Amino acid sequence: NAGVMQNPRHLVRRRGQEARLRCSPMKGHSHVYWYRQLPEEGLKFMVYLQKENIIDESGMPKERFSAEFPKEGPSILRIQQVVRGDSAAYFCASSETGASGTEAFFGQGTRLTVV
Amino acid sequence: GDSVTQMEGPVTLSEEAFLTINCTYTATGYPSLFWYVQYPGEGLQLLLKATKADDKGSNKGFEATYRKETTSFHLEKGSVQVSDSAVYFCALSGNTPLVFGKGTRLSVIA
Numbered sequence: 001n002a003g004v005m006q007n008p009r010h011l012v013r014r015r016g017q018e019a020r021l022r023c024s025p026m027k028g029h030s031h032v033y034w035y036r037q038l039p040e041e042g043l044k045f046m047v048y049l050q051k052e053n054i055i056d057e058s059g060m061p062k063e064r065f066s067a068e069f070p071k072e073g074p075s076i077l078r079i080q081q082v083v084r085g086d087s088a089a090y091f092c093a094s095s096e097t098g099a100s101g102t103e104a105f106f107g108q109g110t111r112l113t114v115v
Numbered sequence: 116g117d118s119v120t121q122m123e124g125p126v127t128l129s130e131e132a133f134l135t136i137n138c139t140y141t142a143t144g145y146p147s148l149f150w151y152v153q154y155p156g157e158g159l160q161l162l163l164k165a166t167k168a169d170d171k172g173s174n175k176g177f178e179a180t181y182r183k184e185t186t187s188f189h190l191e192k193g194s195v196q197v198s199d200s201a202v203y204f205c206a207l208s209g210n211t212p213l214v215f216g217k218g219t220r221l222s223v224i225a
Contacts, residue, residue: 004158033212042204042217043159056212091158093213100208101147101166106158 002027004094005074006107013114019079019086021110025094031055032075033104034067037089049075050098082114117142121205121216128195128223136190136219138179138205146209148172148181148188153202153218162190162203195223 005024013019025032030051035043048056049069060067064082069075079086089111093104122137140148147166151159163172168183177192188205200223205216 006158035215043213043215045212045214048212093159098212100210101164102208103161103164104213106151106160108156108158 004092004105004107006090006092006110008110009108011110011112013082013112015083015114016081019082019112019114021077021079021090021092021112022074023077023092023094023107024074025092026105029094029096029105031095031098032069033093033095034075034077035091035093037091037109039088043091046077048098055098079112082112084114087112087114117146117207117209117211117214119205119207119214119216121203121219124202124218124220126219126221128221130197130223130225131194132223134190134192134195134199134221136203136205136221138188138190138216140186140188140205140207142186142207142209144209145183146207148179149206149208149213150177150179150188150190151204151206151215153204155201159204195221197223197225199223 034046045059047067064080089109091109093106095102095104118141149164150162152162163174165172165181171180202218204218206213
């Protein structure tokens with residue numbers, strides 16, 4: 001059973017370009033979470049999705065950021081018109097249910113560098 | 116809102132030393148508590164968890180006890196190894212997705 005797969009592992013974008021980060025959850029998991037980690041910082045929650053629905057996006061910046069989790073295919077975190085401050089590691093996690101205490105499994109992350 | 120506070124790092128210990136990393140939380144209701152570990156260049160791995168008061172989570176020689184009265188979940192290990200060098204994150208899950216502390220970097224030297 002493959003773990004949570006994120007790609008690409010590393011992504012370099014110039015200011016103003018778009019970044020697309022992909023996350024395939026573990027088999028059987030329908031709950032996906034995206035987190036951002038700045039250097040030497042903890043993980044900041046961005047968005048929680050369950051197949052085709054956004055459950056909680058309280059951590060998403062209001063502009064330029066969007067996320068989806070279609071019925072088929074991976075979850076996508078999209079950042080439009082990237083700026084240097086978007087440089088960070090973006091982690092995806094998945095879980096079988098959304099209940100408290102359910103283990104969330106993390107991918108290896110996508111490290112975005114904006115030049 | 117819910118929050119987690121853990122001791123600032125970095126922490127540097129000699130091999131076989133005793134480890135404690137403090138973690139306290141603020142939450143409404145009765146959250147589940149977790150410790151995750153992150154090795155360099157990797158994602159987070161669950162180390163241990165506890166889902167109710169007085170539960171003790173344990174794994175790979177690490178332990179943490181859910182203390183409701185002090186709202187704490189301190190991580191301990193009796194004898195650390197060089198291979199334990201990593202960043203450790205305390206986290207909680209209540210009515211929201213996982214909320215993390217800022218992480219504590221541990222370096223163990225031979």
